[in-house]
Amino acid sequence: MKFNKQIIFSLLFLVTVMFGGFLSNPYSTQAEASLNLNAESAILVDFETGKILYAKNPDATIPPASMTKMMTEYIVLEKINNGELSWDTTTQISDYAYSISANEAFSGVGLKQDQDYTVKELYEAMAINSDNATTVALAELIAGSEGEFVKLMNEKAEEMGLTEYKFVNSTGLDNADLDGNHPEGTEADDLNLLSARSTALLAYHLVHDFPEVLETSSIPEMTFAGQTIRNWNWMLPHDATFLEQFYYEGIDGLKTGYTESGGNSFTGTAIRNGNRLISVVMRTDSKEERFEETAKLLDYGFNNFQNEELFPSGYQLEDQTSLPVTKGKEDSVNISLGESITIPIKTDEADLYTVKYHFDKEKLNEDGELTAPIGKGEVVGKAELIYNGDNDYGFITDNNKGTVPIVTDAAVEKSNWFMLMLGAIGDFFANIFTAAVDWIAGLFS
Structure with missing residues (x-):
């Protein structure tokens, strides 16, 4: 009978401990567990402090597709900020950039040759419509060739402290899809690679150093060369009825991505009540899902965390x-x-x-x-x-x-020299006295 009572007591104690653990913070614990994100990799970051609020396989390297363009955007904005480039600077479209624009398999705004385009026009088409040809045109304008621009991208990644990265072109396309026109210094089968952690850090630097990036990334649609171009970020307030379900209050960026090798990805950022979050989901199953999973992440952050002065x-x-x-x-x-x-x-x-x-x-x-x-x-x-x-x-x-x-x-x-001298003398005699006491004690030990 005594043995049975001990078993019952132990079970009751175990249940009490477990129950108490659940009560300590049931909502936030259950909320994190119930996220169950359908993404191979994900991360959520508080912009103000850089604190990571959630992570799932954050260091897995995955082709980021057009999220690669965030690095191109950063370098363009840096050159403009440094006075090395102007929004009004004009350039024409090279044969290579034109071939990219003419390829229906890629995002394209129908660029024409023998026509001047401003940096502002090219940048907006890249940032809003994720256009690949305008991205190449900007890379060539800045560095002379896309191959040289790729070197700038990797140098900037190291400077930013990205831990898992490899840039092989300016657009995020797979080199294998470029029909042998891959940038000099890269291989024909090379892939751009980023982890969710490095993607979030890139986005953090982009928004922190150049907050004006959000003025462009938050535009749902605009006119380019007489045509309407639309933002692939469906979480913005688009007019299309079928996109209303993806709208997310406070969203103002940042970059979508899709390739067959990388799947569907999205780097999002939203602000509510003065609090900005940055989210990354990589390799979801569909375009729709990358926004649905982003909404889960952002909801988790906004609903479960609050800034508090701890010390x-x-x-x-x-x-x-x-x-x-x-x-x-x-x-x-x-x-x-x-x-x-x-x-x-x-x-x-x-x-x-x-x-x-x-x-x-x-x-x-x-x-x-x-x-x-x-x-x-x-x-x-x-x-x-x-x-x-x-x-x-x-x-x-x-x-x-x-x-x-x-x-x-x-x-x-x-202390003045006299007090220092007295202290030194005191220390000297104190050491002698201590040594003498120890010597005498040793005689009788």
């Missing part, structure tokens, strides 16, 4: 409020967070976050002391945000991993 500026760890000081008029100095830590978190999860100090070893001597003089607000290390719950996806950028500086709260002047 204010001036916050001090209870067991580490100060650091010892040597050669100063004070023996110690108070330290605290130099900046607040504010990130999007799930409801009722604030208690799952702590901070951990990492002191700058170059600022401390071998005894762990700061050496005077010390200025007020001097950075002595970094405080790292620690999440003690499940599924911590980290941050999209290397320069923001939930760390803020640890600073001194006051200045400490260097």
